[in-house]
Ligand SMILES: Cc1ncc(C[n+]2csc(CCOP(=O)(O)OP(=O)(O)O)c2C)c(N)n1
């Protein structure tokens with residue numbers, strides 16, 4: 341039976357495993373180790389864990405200092421405070437010099453729920469995507485989260501891993517490949533292609549099932565990597581299906597939807613729609629209620645697909 | 651209001667906080683319970699405010715920079731009549747005007763959006779400069795946490811407050827010694843916070859943060875040409891024995907049994 345687990349728990353466990361193998365891996369946090377789950381690493385390797393307190397900007401520059409000294413820092417906090425508060429530190433001290441820093445940032449997206457709009461990062465991918473040389477992973481399940489952590493350690497340069505808070509089912513298998521920059525086709529179809537990332541993967545698969553009932557064969561592709569984006573896959577699927585719908589727990593501005601649009605523009609005549617947060621801020625509520633309120637549902641994805649096929 | 655009534659009121663506000671968190675099963679009890687008297691000193695004794703006119707031009711501004719403690723603020727705003735009491739039980743739910751962190755666009759009586767630590771005190775400092783420029787005589791109060799002071803932004807705002815001689819600006823520290831991952835000392839020791847504010851040029855006063863009278867006196871003490879800093883010595887989780895001084899209660903809602911035990915200990919009924 342596939343395991344259900346919060347991605348942040350999977351993240352914490354993966355760090356412990358990675359730390360066992362590689363003594364240069366160090367972990368940093370900003371007074372959220374109990375939330376990002378880096379506290380598992382802190383317990384296992386107290387001499388390689390550094391709490392910087394509520395000081396994200398300082399943590400990111402310190403991470404650059406660690407990297408310049410040959411270490412492989414994984415810096416964690418909430419996605420909003422990591423990519424937002426410390427944005428310019430990431431840009432100039434890390435990305436600009438291709439420093440070998442990884443940020444596993446948790447509590448991304450609307451699924452933070454009750455904390456509200458001030459804590460829901462829905463533009464973090466946009467911020468990180470604008471930085472040359474940045475790699476962006478958005479895992480969809482616990483297994484993929486672990487693979488993302490190990491893949492990040494193999495890359496020489498900054499990597500952002502977007503870690504969602506909710507407990508989610510495992511929908512990939514240990515054998516599912518995780519090649520940075522290569523999207524995975526999770527379901528074949530030739531009428532419309534749903535390109536999804538992160539928590540929207542299971543929702544997209546449900547949408548495909550709904551469409552099947554109406555005789556529409558939808559492909560579902562998992563974009564675990566948003567940058568570099570898999571242009572070959574996007575163009576091939578667009579060519580084959582003639583219709584593409586993106587689905588992400590992020591603003592439609594600057595995230596997966598934008599990345600796919602940038603590839604399609606001028607190269608494809610496929611019809612195109614984006615499901616995501618429509619240029620609005622989030623608000624307090626239960627994650628499921630918020631997904632419904634913001635149209636992050638199988639029904640909405642299916643409706644968008646149908647309208648492209650009309 | 652008599653002192654005795656205010657003591658009773660503090661218990662009522664603590665009970666309301668717990669009911670709010672219990673109802674939505676999320677939120678931050680520890681830091682909400684620790685700043686009740688600090689907020690009460692402002693809202694019931696010192697600040698020039700008018701609940702029937704939340705945007706009154708010359709009102710004193712109150713910014714809860716440690717925004718996660720907003721259940722305490724909301725309970726007081728409701729009691730003061732800014733909005734109906736029954737709204738409290740909609741906290742953090744879809745389409746409630748009571749967001750998980752303070753939202754000036756949604757909640758009457760909220761003067762600034764906070765929740766991202768460090769920003770509120772800086773916004774408040776800006777309001778104080780604006781008051782000077784406009785020759786308005788309102789004061790601005792910011793309530794900060796002792797983990798929050800680890801943000802560089804807090805010190806950038808302190809520097810500016812002294813530079814602009816903001817004697818209309820008061821920073822109140824909720825000095826409960828704890829943050830999320832443990833004690834301030836363990837997570838990132840900041841040393842003597844009051845000495846640091848003093849070094850930045852603030853007039854500093856230390857008080858028992860659960861002694862309403864003492865807080866009021868400190869707030870009323872005259873200053874001239876300098877911003878004021880009040881170090882309020884508090885207990886995180888104050889009033890509920892099993893939450894007191896326990897960082898595990900920073901951001902966790904009580905279960906039904908825990909809720910009932912807490913209300914019993916406070917000895918007040920929580921009516922609709
Ligand atoms: C910029 C930022 N970083 C991290 C957080 C997450 N966070 C919320 S409360 C908190 C601890 C606050 O500790 P303290 O200021 O001592 O508050 P109190 O003890 O009064 O609750 C943290 C790290 C945040 N809200 N904002």
Ligand SMILES: [Mg+2]
Pocket residue numbers: 795796797824825826827828829
């Ligand atoms: Mg504290």
